[in-house]
Amino acid sequence: MRPIEFLFVVALLLYSYVIWWHKIKCQLKLWMVVLFGIGLSADITGTFILCNIMNPANWKLNAHVASGFVSLLIMAEHFRWAVNAFRGKRKYERRFNRFSIRAWLLWLAAFASGFFI
Incomplete structure (x- = not known):
C-alpha cells in the first residue's frame, strides 16, 4: 500500500469507528x-498530496473528484458539529446524530469510487 492510500484508509477507519460507536452508544x-479530527487531518493531507502530485494537464473533473471534494467539505462540517456537540451545544448534537450516517455514506461512496477510475 502506498503512503497516500494509507492516509485515506486511516481516514476510513477513524471515521467509521467514531460514527458507528456514536450511533451505538448515543454519546x-x-x-x-x-479520532474524528485525526481522520479528517489524514483525509485533508491525502487529498492535498494527491492534488499536488497529479499533473495539472491530466486533471479532470469527474464524479470521483467532485464527490471527494464535496464529501471532504461535509466531513469538515461534521467535525465542527462534533466539537460543538462535545461542548454541550444541543443543536449541534442533534445535527451530528441526524446526519452522521449520511455523511459517512457519502464519504464512503467517494472513497469507493476511487477504485473504479
Whole structure:
C-alpha cells in the first residue's frame, strides 16, 4: 500500500469507528472527537498530496473528484458539529446524530469510487 492510500484508509477507519460507536452508544466523548479530527487531518493531507502530485494537464473533473471534494467539505462540517456537540451545544448534537450516517455514506461512496477510475 502506498503512503497516500494509507492516509485515506486511516481516514476510513477513524471515521467509521467514531460514527458507528456514536450511533451505538448515543454519546460523544472527547477521544471520539480527537479520532474524528485525526481522520479528517489524514483525509485533508491525502487529498492535498494527491492534488499536488497529479499533473495539472491530466486533471479532470469527474464524479470521483467532485464527490471527494464535496464529501471532504461535509466531513469538515461534521467535525465542527462534533466539537460543538462535545461542548454541550444541543443543536449541534442533534445535527451530528441526524446526519452522521449520511455523511459517512457519502464519504464512503467517494472513497469507493476511487477504485473504479
